[in-house]
Amino acid sequence: MTLLDLRGVTAGYEGVPVVHDLDLTVAEGEVVALLGANGAGKTTTLLTVSGLLPALGGTIEVFGAEVHAGRRLRPSAVWGLARSGLAHVPEDRGLFFDLTAAENLRLGQPRRRSAADLDRVLGWFPALADILDRRAGLLSGGEQQMLALARAVVGGPRLLLVDEMSLGLAPIIVEGLLPVLRAIADDTGTGVLVVEQHVSLVLSISDRAYLLDRGRVAHAGTAAELAADADRIEAGYLGRVPADD
Numbered sequence: 544m545t546l547l548d549l550r551g552v553t554a555g556y557e558g559v560p561v562v563h564d565l566d567l568t569v570a571e572g573e574v575v576a577l578l579g580a581n582g583a584g585k586t587t588t589l590l591t592v593s594g595l596l597p598a599l600g601g602t603i604e605v606f607g608a609e610v611h612a613g614r615r616l617r618p619s620a621v622w623g624l625a626r627s628g629l630a631h632v633p634e635d636r637g638l639f640f641d642l643t644a645a646e647n648l649r650l651g652q653p654r655r656r657s658a659a660d661l662d663r664v665l666g667w668f669p670a671l672a673d674i675l676d677r678r679a680g681l682l683s684g685g686e687q688q689m690l691a692l693a694r695a696v697v698g699g700p701r702l703l704l705v706d707e708m709s710l711g712l713a714p715i716i717v718e719g720l721l722p723v724l725r726a727i728a729d730d731t732g733t734g735v736l737v738v739e740q741h742v743s744l745v746l747s748i749s750d751r752a753y754l755l756d757r758g759r760v761a762h763a764g765t766a767a768e769l770a771a772d773a774d775r776i777e778a779g780y781l782g783r784v785p786a787d788d
């Protein structure tokens with residue numbers, strides 16, 4: 544089943560488009576990577592899907608229902624999207640620093656609190672078990688990212704949007720976290736749309752990928768297809784020089 548379907552979407556700020564004519568889908572159990580240089584429009588795309596920015600054109604269907612086209616969603620509609628199973632981990636992680644890790648997790652379970660949900664999440668993020676009583680503001684960057692992901696999935700979302708979880712983290716931490724997204728998709732059928740700068744790493748856990756260049760899709764295909772071109776993508780679109788062998 545297609546969980547997210549963007550057709551011809553234009554998105555931006557104050558009526559000025561920065562994402563143009565975007566077609567993008569995410570199906571149940573799929574991990575889809577959204578790649579691109581700084582300013583390519585990745586965050587704008589996720590904010591628009593969540594209803595935090597109005598789409599300027601095109602159509603967006605979430606769970607088979609058209610949710611917003613060309614108008615700003617009311618807060619109750621944004622909340623409705625979240626309740627129907629859309630979870631968004633923003634770039635800044637959106638944690639409440641004065642609350643403990645456990646309290647942050649409870650905010651991800653607004654309607655019902657189940658020990659089974661917590662156990663399942665701790666299965667994906669076992670390191671959180673030892674720091675549940677610690678305030679989120681005191682956690683390391685990697686622990687905070689784990690907590691942000693855990694809070695997003697503890698309520699059992701059907702579609703998970705993850706914005707640049709590697710920001711400020713050492714590559715070794717990212718190498719540990721990205722496979723958890725794959726496991727969540729495989730274990731629960733959740734569809735995952737992940738923005739990430741570590742091209743090879745994210746392609747290794749993804750099914751498909753889209754590469755944005757100045758707000759337009761420059762490449763779209765299977766992760767294997769894009770991985771075969773990873774050096775060219777890094778050099779041509781992300782401005783990085785491939786490492787010598």
Ligand code: ATP
Binds near residue numbers: 580583584585587
């Ligand atoms: P990064 O990897 O740096 O986060 P990105 O691909 O997520 O980049 P966006 O944050 O979506 O890119 O930004 C796309 C364009 O929109 C950029 O040119 C940016 O300057 C512009 N932009 C972002 N936020 C705003 C805003 N609040 N108001 C106006 N323009 C904005």
